Amino acid sequence: MFDYDVIIAGAGIGGKTLAYKLAREGIDILLIDMKPQEKIGLKVCGDGISASYFEKLNIPKPHGRELASIINASEVLSPDKQSTLIIEGLGYTIDRLEFEQRLLKDALAKGVHLLDNTHVLGPIIEENAVKGAMVKDNKTSEIKKIRAKITIDATGQTAAIRNRLPNNFLIEKSIDRFDIAAAYREIIALRDEPMWETDKIYIYLSHKYAPGGYTWIFPKGKMIANIGIGVQPLENGPSPVHLLEIFYKDWKIQKSEVIHAGGGFVPVRRCLSQIVGNGLILIGDAASQANPLHGGGMGHAMIAACIAAEVIAQGIESRENILTIHDLWPYAVRYMRTDGAKNAALEIIRLLLQGMTDEEINFIMREKIVSGDELYQLESRPKESSGIWRKILKSVMKGKIGLLRRLKIAKDLYFEMYHHFHAYPDNPKDLTKWHMKTMSIVKEAREKLWRNPVEHTFLRR
Ligand SMILES: Cc1cc2nc3c(=O)[nH]c(=O)nc-3n(C[C@H](O)[C@H](O)[C@H](O)COP(=O)(O)OP(=O)(O)OC[C@H]3O[C@@H](n4cnc5c(N)ncnc54)[C@H](O)[C@@H]3O)c2cc1C
Incomplete structure (x- = not known):
């Protein structure tokens, strides 16, 4: 009746963490991503993450080529640049593709199956339950149904399953623009020695440069930095691309090369009220679990994935049929009462x-x-x-x-x-x-x- 025990739609940081934590003999897991395998993890990001998540969740910390810089503190700068707040704490800037490729390799080594280059189109809905996903092969355009006892929406901000749920699931389908951060960032090679310390990340609070958000400088080694701007996307608001150019000019930051440039969106509000349904769990950006203050979402997606893995593991092996909302509710309760x-x-x-x-x-x-x-x-x-x-x-x-x-x-x-x-x-x-x-x-x-x-x-x- 089912092709897999678990389908994880989206092999991002949340999806891969869940696959890795849940994988064991006897549980058949399929990870699906629209990207080709070698590009999974290529995501526009500030690339900063606290070390505490790795310790707390027992996930090997970034090392080797995954690690760009070890960070010892965050410095928050006032709009007039006259005052600072220092928040001490160990963290990393990472090469996100390298880091996520390692997570993928670790999950695959534990027996997880991967379907790459495949778009998740939406859920299969039968008898008021999610019973798998409709997918489309990017190369052949073939559309097929894949069935599972539980389906995870880990497709990030696009929320490919959540967006297409019927109304009686009582899950919010879209997130108000008001509660989204629109961000643009460049990874640049610097022409001159930086005016910042390379073991600190910098957050510059000013509505003048970033209305409703902030500007960041995250060093990646000495002569490379991830610099970006996130704003609240309001009517008549300026574009972050334009604001970043003004910022470079005012701060006299000279680039010798733009290594990568791109924009993206992060939901910056409380978690959705309902994050499970019959046969369904939402994790990461698809559930709006990023930090509303700064938009950091990698660690939160990992926390949710670990809780979800424990709850699924308790129910899945003994079940012939889908896991119901009641079976999965403990995930929602545990997440909401802690990180949520x-x-x-x-x-x-x-x-x-x-x-x-x-x-x-x-x-x-x-x-x-x-x-x-x-x-x-x-x-x-x-x-x-x-x-x-x-x-x-x-x-x-x-x-x-x-x-x-x-x-x-x-x-x-x-x-x-x-x-x-x-x-x-x-x-x-x-x-x-x-x-x-x-x-x-x-x-x-x-x-x-x-x-x-x-x-x-x-x-x-
Ligand atoms: C500009 C920017 C800067 C950021 N900076 C930071 C930072 O410094 N630190 C931090 O912690 N967080 C940061 N974030 C937030 C962070 O990137 C997200 O919160 C985090 O990636 C969420 O993880 P996720 O697994 O839920 O989703 P994602 O990492 O987005 O993964 C989703 C996966 O699903 C796949 N997918 C999407 N749709 C489909 C579909 N229809 N079919 C198949 N596959 C699909 C994607 O290819 C992707 O692999 C930033 C975000 C942005 C946009």
């Missing part, structure tokens, strides 16, 4: 930052209202951050009434969102009520915190 809760709280900070003017960000950084360590704690340990919020609110008392009001609202909504995700329902029947509450928190945050960054800073420059 942290990311959801960060959506509130994203809206707050997009609503702050460059002058307000300068003020916060100049007055040292928040330190690098504190920022890291707000990002990674919301539960322990009430003291930091108290300090922030106390320091802003001095006279910035409007800013203080927004900070107070942000603090309340940040904790409300975090605790709400911690209370993700144990049973799918309670999801609608939970989802309505999520939407009311988001609505309040958008109305009270967000202001159009194109209008409030960019057009005034």
Whole structure:
């Protein structure tokens, strides 16, 4: 009845991690990707990842040709370039193709099957369940159905399965443009010695250069850097390609060669409310699991993949038929109450930052209202951050009434969102009520915190 136990649509970082973690004798896994095998992993990216994911998830860390630079800290620069925040922590810049080819090799070595050069067109839906995928061979144009007990949508931002689900799955099919970062980046060889340290990554916050986002410089060795701009794609907003040229000129960065250039999109909001269905799991960008504050999504896709692998492994071997929404629900609960809760709280900070003017960000950084360590704690340990919020609110008392009001609202909504995700329902029947509450928190945050960054800073420059 089934061709495979598991079909993983999309052999990106999430799909391959899941395949690698799930592969064992007795489980038949098919990975499908539209790219030819040797190009799997070629993805436009900032190429930066924290070392903590590899340690936590027990995945071999980047080494050899996969590793471009070892990074010891992130430096966040204020719009006026007068203040910095240093966040210490080990990380890497990587050669993404080399790194992902290694993940692929490791998965294939464990017996995973690969169907490359094949487009996933959508799910096979029967009896209110996903029972596999419709695929098209890129070379022959042949279309066929491949059946499995469980199908994973790991096709990233394109979400090839999710987009074509029937409405009764109650899974959001598309993500609002408002919640997407549009980014463009170049990997360049530098003409002159860099003005930055090569063991740090740099985040430059300024709506003037990147309305609603930021500009980054991620060194890859001494004379090569990944430099890019991510923006909130608003009406009348500037194109990141154009902004990057202005940035190079203003910062006097001279390139001797553009090694690779390209753009892409990342969802930067909380995880979708529903990430499983009968016979279906969503992971990575297809589930909107990237960090809403900076768009880093590799590590989050890996976390989700590891949780999914454990939940699938528990159910699949003993089952003759598909795994139902009830079998797979523990994946949603475990993800939402951990990584999902942290990311959801960060959506509130994203809206707050997009609503702050460059002058307000300068003020916060100049007055040292928040330190690098504190920022890291707000990002990674919301539960322990009430003291930091108290300090922030106390320091802003001095006279910035409007800013203080927004900070107070942000603090309340940040904790409300975090605790709400911690209370993700144990049973799918309670999801609608939970989802309505999520939407009311988001609505309040958008109305009270967000202001159009194109209008409030960019057009005034
Ligand atoms: C410009 C930019 C910079 C970024 N910088 C960083 C960074 O520095 N650090 C970080 O951690 N994250 C970064 N991200 C985000 C990160 O790339 C993603 O969050 C991460 O790749 C998500 O992994 P995934 O496995 O869900 O999807 P992907 O890595 O996108 O993989 C999806 C896979 O599915 C395949 N696919 C898609 N559609 C189909 C289809 N219809 N049929 C068959 N196959 C299909 C693709 O070929 C691909 O192999 C950046 C993103 C962008 C756009």
